[in-house]
Amino acid sequence: MTTTLTGIQPTGELHLGNYAGAIRPLVRLAARPGRDTYVFVADLHALNGRPEPGVLRDRTRRMVAALLACGLDHDRVHVYRQSRVPAVAQITALLANVTSKGTLNRAHAYKALVAANAAAGRDPDHGVNMGLFSYPVLMAADILAMRAGEVPVGADQAQHREIAVEPARAFARAYGPGVLPEPQAIVPPAGGVLRGLDGRKMSKSYDNTIPLFAAPERQAALVRRVVTDSRRPEEPKDPDTCTLVALLDAFGDPAAAREVRDRYRTGGIGYGDVKALLAGQLHATLAPMRDRHEALLADPARLDAALEAGERRAGERAGETLRRMACAMGL
Ligand code: TRP
Numbered sequence: 001m002t003t004t005l006t007g008i009q010p011t012g013e014l015h016l017g018n019y020a021g022a023i024r025p026l027v028r029l030a031a032r033p034g035r036d037t038y039v040f041v042a043d044l045h046a047l048n049g050r051p052e053p054g055v056l057r058d059r060t061r062r063m064v065a066a067l068l069a070c071g072l073d074h075d076r077v078h079v080y081r082q083s084r085v086p087a088v089a090q091i092t093a094l095l096a097n098v099t100s101k102g103t104l105n106r107a108h109a110y111k112a113l114v115a116a117n118a119a120a121g122r123d124p125d126h127g128v129n130m131g132l133f134s135y136p137v138l139m140a141a142d143i144l145a146m147r148a149g150e151v152p153v154g155a156d157q158a159q160h161r162e163i164a165v166e167p168a169r170a171f172a173r174a175y176g177p178g179v180l181p182e183p184q185a186i187v188p189p190a191g192g193v194l195r196g197l198d199g200r201k202m203s204k205s206y207d208n209t210i211p212l213f214a215a216p217e218r219q220a221a222l223v224r225r226v227v228t229d230s231r232r233p234e235e236p237k238d239p240d241t242c243t244l245v246a247l248l249d250a251f252g253d254p255a256a257a258r259e260v261r262d263r264y265r266t267g268g269i270g271y272g273d274v275k276a277l278l279a280g281q282l283h284a285t286l287a288p289m290r291d292r293h294e295a296l297l298a299d300p301a302r303l304d305a306a307l308e309a310g311e312r313r314a315g316e317r318a319g320e321t322l323r324r325m326a327c328a329m330g331l
Contacts, residue, residue: 002035005148007042007082007139010059014066015209016282017194017202020250026152027071037077038146038314039067044082044089044138048131061303066213068306069292080310082142087318092134092141094325098170099137107136108159140164144180145318151183175328180321194250195243197225210282213290220279223247233270244274252281 006026014023030037041063046056060081067079082088104110110133117126143151143164151161161183168180193201196208203209210222226244231237239245239261248257256277263269296303 002150003038003146003148004029004035004150004152005038005040005143005146006152007040007045007142008063008067009042010046010056010063011204012059013209013214014063014212015202015204016212016247016251017196017209019070019212020194021192022154023067023070029152030072030077031074035076037072038080038148038317039072039077040080040082040085040142040314041067042082042142045135048129048135062297064307065293065296065303068296068303069289071289073306078310078313079306080314081307084307084311085145085314085318087315087322088138088141088145090322091145091318091325092138094322094329095137095141095144095167095171096134098174099140099167100170103163103166104133104136107133107163108156109135136160136163137167140167143183144168145321146314147181147317147321149181149184171325171328175325179324179328195246197222197243198227199243212286213293216279216283216287219282219286220276223275223279223282226275228271231271233273234267236267237264239264242274244271244278248274248278248281251285252278253284256281 008022026037026039029035030039041060043056043060046059051059064079064081072079110128113128113132114124117124139160140163143161144167151164153161165182168182171180172178196202196206197210198206198208200206200208210219214222223244226247228242228244229237242264245257245260245264248260260269260274260277
């Protein structure tokens with residue numbers, strides 16, 4: 001049995017890029033036999049951005065509902081809020097004693113902030129709180145608490161997983177092997193990078209996203225804003241560089257995408273028609289998920305029941321890890 005674990009920050013609205021790049025590959029991975037999957041909303045990590053409390057609470061619930069609605073809602077997936085598994089925070093405190101400061105000095109997010117401070121002639125620690133500096137220790141605790149074998153994360157998070165290996169090794173040297181298994185290979189999300197309205201990577205920071213659960217009319221309006229070249233309908237076009245085709249590949253049915261590709265090559269379709277087709281395909285693909293998302297948000301008791309099950313299960317596993325660690329350490 002493989003234990004898979006990943007966390008996701010409770011950011012605002014999920015967009016198509018989050019779904020195609022991270023959530024859908026995770027749903028597929030979790031559906032494979034022989035796997036137990038833990039997925040948590042990283043609300044403790046989110047505190048570092050000091051969100052307004054009501055906003056954090058709301059985003060956390062919406063993210064949980066989204067994960068369940070996207071298909072992480074069967075009995076081999078355990079969805080939980082990080083803050084509701086107190087053993088994770090306790091394990092963070094224990095791990096701090098086997099994590100060297102030098103390792104944390106090398107973490108990308110911290111280094112980037114220090115470099116920005118240096119460039120601006122400020123104190124190197126300007127704006128650096130301990131939540132940011134010790135972010136990798138909490139992330140190591142997330143992973144090691146569930147004794148995860150497999151941690152699928154995006155390339156931008158790969159260093160954090162490596163940083164989790166270090167305390168696991170240091171713990172084994174100091175207190176013996178067998179308590180904290182080292183997390184193995186990370187499985188990069190197979191979805192790759194989806195392009196946004198302007199053709200760059202779809203990302204909130206570029207303001208070029210199409211929200212996953214927006215109303216169909218709003219999605220259609222955004223699809224109409226996707227940037228294309230100015231070739232006329234009868235001119236041949238290159239399907240491989242067109243953002244619309246990329247979106248169709250990711251969200252349309254394969255036959256429709258194939259047909260559009262053919263018509264691009266022969267010059268028999270205009271961008272306006274492709275946009276209308278894409279909006280329709282998005283609607284067909286996403287409507288069931290959007291309905292489930294809304295139904296879950298409208299039924300707090302159901303959402304709470306799902307969380308209760310996930311949090312009980314995650315709490316038991318993390319609690320067992322904590323007991324083994326504490327015992328090995330002489331507590
Ligand atoms: N750092 C991740 C992000 O910002 C979220 C995260 C927190 C995570 N802890 C984790 C991912 C443990 C994988 C494993 O997206």
